[in-house]
Amino acid sequence: MNPHRCLSRLFSLPAVLPAAAAVVALAASPRVIAAADAPGKTTASATTVAQPATPPDAARFDLYLLVGQSNMAGRGPLTDADRAPDPRVLVFGPEDAWQLQGEPVHFDKPKAAGVGLGFTFAKLMAAQKPGVTIGLIPCAVGGTPQSRWMPGGDLYEEAVRRARLAQPSGKLRGILWHQGESECGSETKARAYAANLAKIVAGFRRDLDAPDVPFVAGELGEFLYTRSANKSPWARVVNEQIDSLPTLVAAAATVPSHGLAHKGDELHFGSAAQREFGKRYAEAMIRLQTAAPDKP
Numbered sequence: 475m476n477p478h479r480c481l482s483r484l485f486s487l488p489a490v491l492p493a494a495a496a497v498v499a500l501a502a503s504p505r506v507i508a509a510a511d512a513p514g515k516t517t518a519s520a521t522t523v524a525q526p527a528t529p530p531d532a533a534r535f536d537l538y539l540l541v542g543q544s545n546m547a548g549r550g551p552l553t554d555a556d557r558a559p560d561p562r563v564l565v566f567g568p569e570d571a572w573q574l575q576g577e578p579v580h581f582d583k584p585k586a587a588g589v590g591l592g593f594t595f596a597k598l599m600a601a602q603k604p605g606v607t608i609g610l611i612p613c614a615v616g617g618t619p620q621s622r623w624m625p626g627g628d629l630y631e632e633a634v635r636r637a638r639l640a641q642p643s644g645k646l647r648g649i650l651w652h653q654g655e656s657e658c659g660s661e662t663k664a665r666a667y668a669a670n671l672a673k674i675v676a677g678f679r680r681d682l683d684a685p686d687v688p689f690v691a692g693e694l695g696e697f698l699y700t701r702s703a704n705k706s707p708w709a710r711v712v713n714e715q716i717d718s719l720p721t722l723v724a725a726a727a728t729v730p731s732h733g734l735a736h737k738g739d740e741l742h743f744g745s746a747a748q749r750e751f752g753k754r755y756a757e758a759m760i761r762l763q764t765a766a767p768d769k770p
Contacts, residue, residue: 522557524575529564530607535644536599537609538759539637539678540579540592541623542653544616545695547580548590550737550745556589562600563593566611566640582615589745590614591692592650594752595759602760611640619656620663620670625677634681646684648759649675651691654716655741658698658706667715672722686725688762690755691716693731695747701740725766727758 529535540546556577567573568581578587596608613633622629637646651671657663675689693716698709713731720726734751737744743751 522552522576522578524565524567524573525559527564527572527574529572529609529643532642532644534606535609536603536606536647537611537637537640537644538592538596538599538647539611539633539649539682540590540614541629541633541649541678542614542651543618543655544582544586544614544741545655545692545743545748546590546592546614546650546652547582547612547616548578548588548592548748549586549616549742550589550748552577552588552745556593556745560593560597560600562607563596564607564609566609566636570636570639572609572640572643579610580612580614586616589748591652591743591748591752591755594749595650595755598753598756599759602756609640609644611637613637614652617656618653620653620667620674623653623674624670625673625681630674630677634678637678637682641682646682646687647763648688648690649678650755650759651689654694654712655698655706655709657712658694658709661708661711664708664711664715667712668718668722671716671719675719675723675726686766688759688766689719689723689726690729690758690762691719691726692729692751692755693717695731695734695736695741695743697736697740705740725762727762729754729758 559574559576561574564572565575565579577589577593579590579592580587592610592612596610600606600608613629613636615629618629621627624630654667657667671691679685679687693713694709698706717728719728729751731751734747735744736742
């Protein structure tokens with residue numbers, strides 16, 4: 475597979491969700507996803523099963539595009555509970571087809587893939603809209619610079635390709651972005667971040683024929699501010715740039731990362747932090763959607 479493809483407290487979750495609300499049909503041949511486990515997990519639990527699935531009708535299928543680098547893709551250690559699917563969340567998999575699965579949602583780097591913010595986000599969005607299924611279109615790729623996400627860049631074009639393939643199944647209701655760690659070593663790149671991100675937003679809205687689709691971006695982890703060996707000297711500036719996005723484009727929001735811890739590597743959010751981040755993204759997305767209700 476081409477490595478440049480997308481490799482390949484307001485809420486409460488219901489304990490049980492009706493499977494019929496999510497999927498019209500499940501195929502008989504599941505696919506096994508290998509990924510990194512939490513410490514102490516056995517080899518037998520080191521897989522996630524993805525079951526090919528047919529989504530409900532388009533009017534009851536809300537789509538969200540996930541883009542950025544590794545903290546959007548997710549690197550949090552996995553547990554068996556994380557791998558469990560939710561009947562009202564489908565994922566547009568590496569073969570450009572819908573499937574029912576749990577974490578990890580992304581497949582950019584299978585040996586590193588882990589808990590991200592997208593799955594928690596999706597479950598919370600589903601909980602807010604009875605009868606609606608959420609479809610995630612994962613396109614984040616770890617270790618990638620903003621330049622590759624600019625219109626015309628390889629990752630941007632791949633995300634557009636996948637989103638266009640998914641769009642006939644439902645309605646694109648939002649775009650989730652987390653990226654910027656790669657720009658923390660350069661003052662020039664850090665200070666240009668917001669202007670470039672505004673171009674990315676405009677490009678996605680244009681090329682996906684979704685001029686008003688809400689766009690939510692998250693701050694980088696504050697732990698980067700004190701990262702050893704001064705590896706991310708411009709992290710504060712990048713976060714200031716991210717926070718300025720709503721002043722540059724309409725229907726955009728930013729999500730704070732305050733209090734969210736890394737998993738021990740001073741770079742990637744841990745599993746609990748990713749789940750909290752997913753909640754914050756959902757809160758921001760709902761605020762945007764409430765302020766400007768999307769048309770059916």
